[in-house]
């Protein structure tokens with residue numbers, strides 16, 4: 001069985017995968033797997049962006065979204081005569097048998113099926129089944145310059161697949177597209193000395209998480225500190241530096257946050 005792994009830590013948001021998908025399918029008929037993707041309105045692979053934090057401490061999270069080639073596919077349940085799973089695990093909406101079945105668009109809980117008005121057919125990522133048949137990689141995977149997109153046999157990618165914590169999986173679908181190293185949330189800030197009007201480098205910032213786990217960070221040459229890959233919850237933070245009075249703060253984390261400047265008073 002084939003599987004996709006999307007390593008979010010490696011994705012730099014270059015959009016090469018989205019363009020490669022368009023390049024492969026717009027104006028190209030790949031029967032028996034797909035009619036051409038329309039020039040506009042469809043994104044069989046769609047990049048999503050989420051901005052985390054507040055200026056000046058901002059990071060953008062990029063995530064390629066596409067059909068998850070579900071093992072338990074709601075689209076297949078909705079139209080078993082028109083949607084099938086190949087022996088290699090790729091889920092195909094048969095363009096002939098699915099003609100006129102607009103309800104399939106709503107059958108996909110991931111929003112991965114698009115309606116082609118002109119041809120009156122529901123369409124989606126085929127995993128570039130026509131290329132896979134020739135022993136090639138899906139075009140998006142081939143085009144990714146950072147190896148953020150991987151495609152191969154489940155056994156070959158087992159170690160990566162095992163890292164999938166199900167962050168973007170919907171219960172009861174068993175996706176074959178695995179997202180690993182999700183961005184998570186961050187807490188950042190800056191520590192400075194108001195008397196000298198200078199940042200403090202090397203201050204120790206300690207963060208206790210909702211599960212009691214403790215991590216520490218040292219402020220860098222800009223006085224900045226970062227804690228990444230956090231979950232939602234209540235965090236207790238303390239900041240200490242030699243010769244200064246320490247400070248404590250409690251943070252209810254629901255979104256990534258730049259908690260701003262921390263002035264430390266001389267001890």
Ligand code: SF4
Pocket residue numbers: 066067068069070073074075076091107108109110111112113124173
């Ligand atoms: S992601 Fe949607 S279209 Fe793809 S297999 Fe699952 S239910 Fe079907």
Ligand code: SF4
Pocket residue numbers: 010011012013014015016017018047062064143144145146147148149
């Ligand atoms: S091609 Fe690779 S690095 Fe570029 S946006 Fe797509 S997944 Fe990310």
